[in-house]
Amino acid sequence: MVEEFRLDTEPTRDSDRRAELMLGALVCLVVVLLLGMFAFVLYQAWPSFSHNGLSWFGSRGNVDSQIQAIFNSGTSLGHEVYAFHGWPLIWGTALVVGGAVTIAFVCSLFVAVFIVEFAPDALRRVLEPVVRLLASVPSVIYGLVGVFVLVPLIGNHLITQGSKASVQGIITLNGYSLLAGVAILTVMVAPVMVAIFSDGLRAVPRGWIEASLGLGINKWRTVWKIGVRTARPAIVAGTVLATARALGEAVMLSMVCGVVSFAPNPADGWIFFVEPTRPLASTIIAFIDDLSTPPMRHTLYAIAAVLLLSAALLSFGGWAAKQPMKRYGART
Amino acid sequence: MSLLELPVSQPGPRAPRAAQSPPWRLIDRVGLAVAWLLGLLFCALAGALVLYFLVQGIKYVRPSLFLTNPSPGFTATATGGFLDPMLGTMLVSAIAMAIALPIGIGVAVWLSEYGRPAALARVAESTIEMIAGTPSIVLALFGILLFESPALGFLSRSSEGVVFGRSFFAAGAMLSLVALPLVVSNVREGLEAIPDHVREASYALGKTKFATTRRVLLPAARPSVLTGAMLGAGRVIGDTAIIVVLLGATLTFDRSGSVPLLSTLRGTGSTLTYYVFYNAPTGEGNQPTKAYAAAFVLLMIVLALNVGVDIATRRSRRLRWSS
Numbered sequence: 001m002v003e004e005f006r007l008d009t010e011p012t013r014d015s016d017r018r019a020e021l022m023l024g025a026l027v028c029l030v031v032v033l034l035l036g037m038f039a040f041v042l043y044q045a046w047p048s049f050s051h052n053g054l055s056w057f058g059s060r061g062n063v064d065s066q067i068q069a070i071f072n073s074g075t076s077l078g079h080e081v082y083a084f085h086g087w088p089l090i091w092g093t094a095l096v097v098g099g100a101v102t103i104a105f106v107c108s109l110f111v112a113v114f115i116v117e118f119a120p121d122a123l124r125r126v127l128e129p130v131v132r133l134l135a136s137v138p139s140v141i142y143g144l145v146g147v148f149v150l151v152p153l154i155g156n157h158l159i160t161q162g163s164k165a166s167v168q169g170i171i172t173l174n175g176y177s178l179l180a181g182v183a184i185l186t187v188m189v190a191p192v193m194v195a196i197f198s199d200g201l202r203a204v205p206r207g208w209i210e211a212s213l214g215l216g217i218n219k220w221r222t223v224w225k226i227g228v229r230t231a232r233p234a235i236v237a238g239t240v241l242a243t244a245r246a247l248g249e250a251v252m253l254s255m256v257c258g259v260v261s262f263a264p265n266p267a268d269g270w271i272f273f274v275e276p277t278r279p280l281a282s283t284i285i286a287f288i289d290d291l292s293t294p295p296m297r298h299t300l301y302a303i304a305a306v307l308l309l310s311a312a313l314l315s316f317g318g319w320a321a322k323q324p325m326k327r328y329g330a331r332t
Numbered sequence: 333m334s335l336l337e338l339p340v341s342q343p344g345p346r347a348p349r350a351a352q353s354p355p356w357r358l359i360d361r362v363g364l365a366v367a368w369l370l371g372l373l374f375c376a377l378a379g380a381l382v383l384y385f386l387v388q389g390i391k392y393v394r395p396s397l398f399l400t401n402p403s404p405g406f407t408a409t410a411t412g413g414f415l416d417p418m419l420g421t422m423l424v425s426a427i428a429m430a431i432a433l434p435i436g437i438g439v440a441v442w443l444s445e446y447g448r449p450a451a452l453a454r455v456a457e458s459t460i461e462m463i464a465g466t467p468s469i470v471l472a473l474f475g476i477l478l479f480e481s482p483a484l485g486f487l488s489r490s491s492e493g494v495v496f497g498r499s500f501f502a503a504g505a506m507l508s509l510v511a512l513p514l515v516v517s518n519v520r521e522g523l524e525a526i527p528d529h530v531r532e533a534s535y536a537l538g539k540t541k542f543a544t545t546r547r548v549l550l551p552a553a554r555p556s557v558l559t560g561a562m563l564g565a566g567r568v569i570g571d572t573a574i575i576v577v578l579l580g581a582t583l584t585f586d587r588s589g590s591v592p593l594l595s596t597l598r599g600t601g602s603t604l605t606y607y608v609f610y611n612a613p614t615g616e617g618n619q620p621t622k623a624y625a626a627a628f629v630l631l632m633i634v635l636a637l638n639v640g641v642d643i644a645t646r647r648s649r650r651l652r653w654s655s
Binding site for chain 2: 013015016019020022023024026027028030031033034037040041044107110111113114115118119123126127129130131132133134136137138139140141143144145147148149187190191194216218220221240241244247248249250251254255259281284285288291300301304307308311312314315319
C-alpha cells in the first residue's frame with residue numbers, strides 16, 4: 001500500500017522516463033552479456049563434447065597424453081583428435097573443492113557464532129577487520145605461501161622414503177599435493193563464509209534470542225537452535241559463494257597441487273592425501289598457451305563450459321535450497 | 333539479563349534460585365572452547381601471514397626494484413625490478429573500475445529505485461549473482477572470444493591481420509565483471525538504507541525522481557559507493573587468472589601502435605600478481621626473492637584498501653537516519 005502511494009506521488013517528466021529507460025537498457029545489456037557468455041563458451045566447447053559424448057566425463061587412459069595428442073593433431077588439418085576423458089580432472093576438482101568447503105564450513109560457522117555472540121568486544125574489533133583482510137588477500141599470495149612453506153613441509157616431513165618408493169614409476173610425491181591444495185583453499189574460502197554467515201547471524205531478531213534465553217536455555221544452545229537456524233538462508237548463500245570461489249580458483253591450485261593430472265586414489269591409504277592432482281581450472285591455466293590450435297582450443301573451452309555450468313548449477317541449487325526456508329521469516 | 337527482568341508472579345515456598353542458570357553441559361562447554369580456539373586461530377593466521385611477508389619484504393624489497401623493469405636473466409641481480417608490472421596493476425585496475433563503477437551504480441540504482449517490470453528485476457538480480465559466481469578463468473576465456481572478434485579486434489594487439497584478443501583493454505573490461513557484483517551489492521545496500529521520507533521530501537520540493545537519485549540519494553550513499561569501489565578494486569588487483577590469459581606473455585609493456593597512451597592500452601603487459609606467479613618456483617622465472625618482494629608490495633596495497641574500506645564503513649555508520 002505504502003509502496004503504491006509512493007509511486008503515485010512521484011513527479012515524472014520526460015527526462016525522467018528517459019533516465020529510467022537508459023538504466024533499464026544498461027541492466028538488459030548486463031543480462032545479455034551473461035547470456036552471451038553462456039552461448040559463446042558452449043558454442044566453442046561443442047566440438048569436444050560432440051566427439052566424446054558422455055565419455056568426456058569418464059575415465060580412460062591418461063589425460064595428459066590425450067591432451068598432448070589433441071595438441072599435436074592441431075597442425076594436421078582434417079585429422080583433428082578430440083578424444084578426451086576428463087575424470088581425473090573432475091575428481092581432483094571435486095576432492096579439492098569438497099574438502100576445502102567442508103572444513104571451511106564447519107570452522108566458519110563456529111567463528112561466525114563466536115564473533116557475533118561470544119567474543120569480547122576487544123577481540124571482536126580485531127576479528128572483523130582480520131576476516132575482511134583474509135578474504136581480500138590475492139590468491140597468488142596464498143599460493144606463494146603454499147609453495148614456500150606448506151609444500152616443503154609436506155614434502156620433507158610427511159612423506160617418507162618408503163611411501164615415495166611405493167608409488168614409484170606412477171607419480172612422484174614431492175609435496176605438491178591434494179593436502180596442500182585443500183589446506184590453502186580452506187584458508188582462502190573460510191573468510192568469505194565467515195563474513196556472510198556473521199552478517200546473517202547479526203540480522204536475527206534480538207527478541208527471538210532473548211525469548212529463548214528467558215526460557216532458561218543456555219546461550220550456546222540458544223545461538224545454535226535459534227540464531228543459526230534463522231540465519232540458514234545466509235548460510236546457504238555464503239556456502240554457495242565460497243564454493244563458486246573454490247571451483248574457479250585456478251592460479252593458486254596450479255601452484256600447490258602439482259602438474260600431473262592424477263586422480264588421487266583413496267585405496268592408497270594415507271598416501272592419498274599427499275598425492276598430486278590437477279583440478280579443471282588449473283588445467284586451463286597450464287595449457288593456455290596452446291589456445292591457438294583449434295582442437296586444443298575446443299577442449300579448453302569444454303573444460304571452461306563444465307566449470308561455468310557447475311557454477312550455474314550451484315547458483316540454482318542455492319536458490320532452491322533457500323525456498324523452503326523463506327517461510328520462517330528470516331532475512332535472505 | 334532478560335532473566336532478571338521477568339516478573340516474579342508466584343510467591344510461595346519455592347526452591348530459591350541459587351544459580352541464575354544451571355551449569356552448562358560438557359558438550360556445550362567444549363563447543364564454546366572450540367569457537368574460542370578457532371577465533372583465535374583466525375587472528376593468529378592473519379598475524380602470521382602479515383608478519384611473514386613483512387619479514388620477507390624487509391629482507392628483499394629494495395628501492396631499485398621499484399625503478400627498474402623486469403629483464404630476462406637467471407640471477408636475482410640480472411632480472412631487474414617490477415616497475416612495469418606495478419604500473420600495469422594500476423592501469424588495469426583503473427580501466428576495470430572506470431567500467432565497473434558507472435555500470436554498477438546504474439544497475440544498483442535501477443534495482444533499488446525503479447525495478448519495474450518485476451520480472452526483469454528478478455532476472456537482473458540472479459544475473460549479478462551468477463556473475464559473482466562465475467570463475468574468473470571462464471570470464472577470461474570469454475574475453476578472448478569477445479576481443480578477437482572483428483567488431484572489438486581494434487582494441488587489442490594484432491599482427492598481420494591476426495587478432496590475439498590480448499590487451500590492457502581486454503583484461504580491464506573482463507576484470508570489471510569481477511568487480512561489478514561487489515559494486516552493485518554495496519551501492520544497492522547503501523541506497524536501500526536511506527528511508528523513504530528522504531525521497532518524499534525531495535519529491536515535495538518538485539525534484540524529479542532522477543534528480544532525487546542524483547542529487548540526494550547517491551551523495552547520501554557515497555560511503556557505500558566508496559566501499560563497493562574499494563572492495564571491487566581489491567578483487568581486481570588480486571585476480572591472476574584473467575591477467576595470465578588476457579594480458580600474459582610479456583612482463584614489460586609491449587606497445588602496439590604509435591599513439592602514446594592508446595598504444596599501451598592496446599598492447600600487452602603484466603601486473604604484480606602475474607609477476608609473483610611468474611617468479612614463484614612453479615613459474616617460468618623462478619626468482620623467489622623477487623616474488624617475495626612483489627607479494628609484499630601487493631599485500632601492502634590490499635592492506636591499504638582494507639583500511640580505506642574500514643574508514644568508509646565507519647563514516648557510513650556515523651550517518652544515521654531517523655526513521
